[in-house]
Amino acid sequence: MVSRRTLLGAGAVAGLAPMSGLRAQVPPKIERHVTLGKTGLRVSEIGFGSSSLQDAKLVRHALDRGVTFFDCAESYRFGWAEEAMGEGLKGVRDKVILTSKTKASASDTAKDMMAALEGSLRRMQTDYLDIYYNHAVNHIDRMRNDAWAEFTETAVRQGKIRFRGMSGHGSRLAACLDYAIDNDLVDVILCAYNFGKDPDLYDKLKHTFHFVAIQSDLPPVLDKARRKNIGVIAMKTLMGARLNDMRAFEQPDRTYAQSALRWVLSSPRVDAALISMTSFDRIDEYVAASGQVDQVGADTQLLGRYLALQSGKYCQPGCNHCEAACPQQVDIAEVLRARMYDVDYRNKALAIEDYAKLSNPAQACLTCTHQACRNACPMGVPIPDFTLDAQRRLG
Numbered sequence: 417m418v419s420r421r422t423l424l425g426a427g428a429v430a431g432l433a434p435m436s437g438l439r440a441q442v443p444p445k446i447e448r449h450v451t452l453g454k455t456g457l458r459v460s461e462i463g464f465g466s467s468s469l470q471d472a473k474l475v476r477h478a479l480d481r482g483v484t485f486f487d488c489a490e491s492y493r494f495g496w497a498e499e500a501m502g503e504g505l506k507g508v509r510d511k512v513i514l515t516s517k518t519k520a521s522a523s524d525t526a527k528d529m530m531a532a533l534e535g536s537l538r539r540m541q542t543d544y545l546d547i548y549y550n551h552a553v554n555h556i557d558r559m560r561n562d563a564w565a566e567f568t569e570t571a572v573r574q575g576k577i578r579f580r581g582m583s584g585h586g587s588r589l590a591a592c593l594d595y596a597i598d599n600d601l602v603d604v605i606l607c608a609y610n611f612g613k614d615p616d617l618y619d620k621l622k623h624t625f626h627f628v629a630i631q632s633d634l635p636p637v638l639d640k641a642r643r644k645n646i647g648v649i650a651m652k653t654l655m656g657a658r659l660n661d662m663r664a665f666e667q668p669d670r671t672y673a674q675s676a677l678r679w680v681l682s683s684p685r686v687d688a689a690l691i692s693m694t695s696f697d698r699i700d701e702y703v704a705a706s707g708q709v710d711q712v713g714a715d716t717q718l719l720g721r722y723l724a725l726q727s728g729k730y731c732q733p734g735c736n737h738c739e740a741a742c743p744q745q746v747d748i749a750e751v752l753r754a755r756m757y758d759v760d761y762r763n764k765a766l767a768i769e770d771y772a773k774l775s776n777p778a779q780a781c782l783t784c785t786h787q788a789c790r791n792a793c794p795m796g797v798p799i800p801d802f803t804l805d806a807q808r809r810l811g
């Protein structure tokens with residue numbers, strides 16, 4: 417029997433073009449490398465995301481497929497992901513671009529940040545990281561902390577990091593990025609960005625949808641990053657990653673994930689994309705989308721189908737349109753993001769960890785009449801149903 421992995425590999429190499437039978441046996445490979453802005457770092461256009469990494473063999477498999485860009489964070493699986501990454505990259509560290517992240521707070525000292533970096537270096541068995549990010553920033557105060565600039569300057573001078581970055585996917589993402597860019601605090605940014613933020617795509621699908629995409633604040637900020645030659649990496653590219661729900665609509669040579677990756681890689685605002693690589697099959701599937709940005713035009717139907725599937729269910733990262741809707745100041749967007757980790761990503765540990773850190777979780781929803789926020793989402797997300805559900809699952 418032909419496995420899904422073989423099928424995806426076949427479609428991968430051939431891309432969407434006609435192929436010979438012999439070529440169809442060749443496993444997929446990264447076909448395009450890109451430069452991350454002024455850093456000059458060259459990376460595979462699709463990078464290895466590791467938020468649930470446990471098995472170093474996945475890292476090895478991605479290396480075999482030509483992936484040269486590996487991303488991690490101290491918080492992923494409480495440091496175990498960094499250990500697995502270090503294990504997988506043994507002997508090839510100098511052949512890849514390796515990054516990690518710390519959640520440096522507004523009150524952390526440069527010494528605290530250096531201790532966090534040294535922990536990451538130890539777990540990953542390396543002397544240096546190519547990029548080190550302040551992770552999941554959603555409050556400008558975390559970037560305003562002078563200790564971040566002091567720490568990164570020292571770490572660069574000591575050769576422990578090469579470049580500085582900021583990552584984010586929260587409701588105040590655009591404002592935080594804007595501050596970091598204006599104040600020259602970053603060389604690279606890593607942010608949530610996907611086809612669901614593309615008003616042109618909704619326009620093409622206007623017979624299916626009765627709403628337009630909420631105008632996001634993010635594109636102008638990414639354009640500013642471009643003007644300053646800051647490297648831009650996209651994450652959350654699959655818009656909730658409900659891959660199993662889409663399998664019935666896919667073809668062997670065109671899966672939903674490949675379409676979503678092609679869209680983000682074809683965006684002039686983005687250099688590269690990171691995606692969580694959780695199995696051998698999925699690595700093959702994702703890598704197969706490399707080198708195909710010119711074929712994104714044929715992806716509209718699959719992407720539209722996914723939008724329909726997620727319609728009224730997906731809270732867009734970086735949107736905070738409903739911010740003022742709750743009289744109890746529940747942080748609706750952040751609550752819904754934590755819920756997404758549980759419901760869509762099926763990563764309960766990450767969801768609980770994220771939810772526990774919220775300063776305004778959804779406890780108030782347990783006793784609320786649910787009217788104030790009922791119609792606050794122009795995308796049709798049933799806010800009170802989801803915030804209440806989040807509190808029950810994760811509270």
Ligand code: SF4
Nearest residue numbers: 731732735737738793
């Ligand atoms: S619930 Fe709707 S309005 Fe609120 S942040 Fe999410 S997408 Fe935006």
Ligand code: SF4
Nearest residue numbers: 742780781784789800
């Ligand atoms: S259900 Fe009530 S408490 Fe919960 S977010 Fe809506 S308005 Fe706020």
